[in-house]
Amino acid sequence: MAPPVLICGSMAFDTIAVFEGRFKEHIMADRIQSLSVSFLVPSMRKEYGGCSGNIAYNLNLLGGHPVPVATVGEDAGEYLERLTELGIDVSRVKVVPGTFTAQCFITTDLDDSQIAAFHPGAMSFSASNDLSDVKAAWGIVAPDAKEGMFAHAERLHQRGIPFIFDLGQAMPLFDGADLERMLGLAQVLTVNDYEAGVVEQRTGRSVAEIATRLQAVVVTRGAEGATLLTEGKTIQIEPVRAAQVVDPTGCGDAQRGGLLYGLTSGWSWEDSCRLGNVMGAIKIASRGPQNHAPSRAEIDAVLHATYGIRLPA
Helix, strand or coil, rough: CCCEEEEECCCCCCEEECCCCCCHHHCHHHHHHHHHCCCCCEEEEEEEEEEHHHHHHHHHCCCCCCEEHHHHHHHHHHHHHHHHHCCCCCCEEECCCCCCCCCEEEEEECCCCCCEEEEEEHHHHHHCCCCCCCCCCCECCCCHHHHHHHHHHHHHHHCCCCCEECCHHHHCCCCCHHHHHHHCCCEHHHHHHHHHHHHHHHHHCCHHHHHHHCCEEEEEEEHHHHEEECCCCCECCCCCCCCCCCCCHHHHHHHHHHHHHHHCCCHHHHHHHHHHHHHHHHHHHCCCCCCCCCHHHHHHHHHHHHCCCCCCC
């Protein structure tokens, strides 16, 4: 059986509604101080999301052993049932009484402009999810409530469990001192190219310098692949051509799932990043963060065709 991986982060519902018009035609700039608008949204869908749920979903597709660590509300029954049916261990997902699961309500128009509202709900209590007795090969601290991210990082560090710090959507919460504190606990930093620039600006250090104190830094670059910095080397990881580009939501989480599978399988950093690229390319061809469902054979075929390597039997 694959070794357990602790996936610390948010679990959420995303409700996406489509306004079949354009916001700019209904929002009057000279009346913005007394804005009161309503949009008819004939189509709407509800997605399972959150970084912990998304990463766990992708690692599970590969045959890994994800253990999501998250706090959810009393409305999370259907989400937990789904994960359980997929064979994902939800024993570390804590239900907080009297709360809703974190939820994002997004209305998008024909220009792909978005109006969103986010309710953190149970996510605000993520620091209360105790990890004092856990055992795992690896962990990841993905976007969550800031207090929870630090709590998970400290607990993983205390237990000697190596982990990835995934800044992602939590970027606005972390100033330079916060980033330095987290980097002092983590073994790996994963960021996209924009986030890498923000980290450099806030810490006053280049990612190359940051990498000298970590096992690795991985900078994802979308259709341009990724950059791996490890052991004093900078390695460009060539991209995977996506079958089609439908929706980037959750691509970073898919990449993290592939990276973690490679690491727990004893792969090199380079090959682990390659698998991460494969998972991101597969996800982007599907709408929503957890609606792609390739078989391991299909993932293996893309991995082999692009990089000439195979998943373990």
